Amino acid sequence: MTPITTQDYSIQFNSDCYSALSNYIQNNTFSNIFILVDSNTSDLCLPKLLAQLNTELTIEVIEIEAGEQHKTIETCLGVWETLSELGADRKSLMLNLGGGVVTDLGGFVACTYQRGIKFINIPTTLLSMVDASIGGKNGVDLGAIKNQIGIIKTPNMVLVDTDYLSTLSSREMRSGLAEMLKHGLIHNELYYSKLSRLSNLTLEDLDQLIYDSILIKKDIVEQDPTEQNLRKSLNFGHTLGHAIESFYLNHKSKALLHGEAIAIGMILETYLSNKLLDFPEDKMQLIKENTIKVYGKIDIPEADYLPIIELMKFDKKNIKGNINFVLLNSIGDPKINQTTTNDLIIKSFKFYSN
Structure with a gap:
């Protein structure tokens, strides 16, 4: 499929995703790469991404709990602290591999860590492919109130690989x-x-x-x-x-x-x-x-x-x-x-x- 080019970033599809990602990494001077996953995508999606990542940069994986109930400032605090402990700097790249919770929260963390590091969304659910990962809305819930804390900042790229949809239940697809x-x-x-x-x-x-x-x-x-x-x-x-x-x-x-x-x-x-x-x-x-x-x-x-x-x-x-x-x-x-x-x-x- 032909990539979709927006005013600020490109959306790559299926077989073109990973060559576009490799080119992007090679054409920038990143210090290291952080991959944000949840407890589902860590098992079901991360192995495929790691196999496709062609880089000698250090790669660190940060895992959060799956589910909307974990889309909180408390979760962000844990991710910010982990980034700091693992030596993330302003030249780090963050890859958000997951559904809407991961891309919303991961984008917010990336936009606010050291006043902003580059991030790429790799949506793994239908919902995040067509909605959450597109358009630059990043944020978390405030208690039970949806998306009350956040920022509008577009990702540097979005990779839509529909093979990840095979990991979903029919209920998630309907969502x-x-x-x-x-x-x-x-x-x-x-x-x-x-x-x-x-x-x-x-x-x-x-x-x-x-x-x-x-x-x-x-x-x-x-x-x-x-x-x-x-x-x-x-x-x-x-x-x-x-x-x-x-x-x-x-x-x-x-x-x-x-x-x-x-x-x-x-x-x-x-x-x-x-x-x-x-x-x-x-x-x-x-x-x-x-x-x-x-x-x-x-x-x-x-x-x-x-x-x-x-x-x-x-x-x-x-x-x-x-x-x-x-x-x-x-x-x-x-x-x-x-x-x-x-x-x-x-x-x-x-x-x-x-």
Whole structure:
């Protein structure tokens, strides 16, 4: 696949990834290399990367615990201390090998260690390939509140090797698919339709859809890198989805993956779009049916509605205390900075549950 060149960095694919990485290392004067992994990618993905790394530089591996609950400042502190103990300096290179937690946290650590060292994201999950590793958002959670601490700084390169997807469970693959479905809903109805026909997709189709999804995000980010206007559209489904994810993060029996929570958020926010912007009712029903077909339906008791709504006050899109949503005029036509009432949000939960 042809590399995607952004304003600041390149995104390399599959067989071209490792030659591009070798060239990058050879053409820069790095002192050493640090690879950040989690307890999953250490076993499942690191051996392949190490076999492909053609360098005489010292390579150190730093491992963190897997899971959103470890995407914290405390984890960063451990990584910063380890970097210091192992002699990392401003000429060190950091490779973030993992899913969204590793690329988000690893990017934040790299951007802040000695005021910034170069880093490359090597996403190993579908979610991180099409979303987390692209666009320069780096950061960690503050308690149960998602991504409250962070910085926008693009990586120096992204390597997308879809062979790593073979290490994922079907649940993790579905989680990543949610962000791709979102890209279709905010940008391109034809793309959304292709993704909705999952049973007909081949592995080759998936590679192309991943490529197309990255292009959609890349184009939006380049027009609005610091999320003042258009980039906010990438948060469709996330205002409610992040609140749902945060609320259930500490409920081990009902903890949701990011994409699972966003899938619910997209159904709820499509309902709000119908009520507030006249989004077509037939398409609202179709999105609900398509989404539940893939993700099933979880039980959200009415007692949870208000605590979830309360968490939305921490959403980063909020202005002067107003909870701002991204809603849809139609598929491919998002509208940012929309507000609504708690009563209508509660009705959206009931629409999802019934």
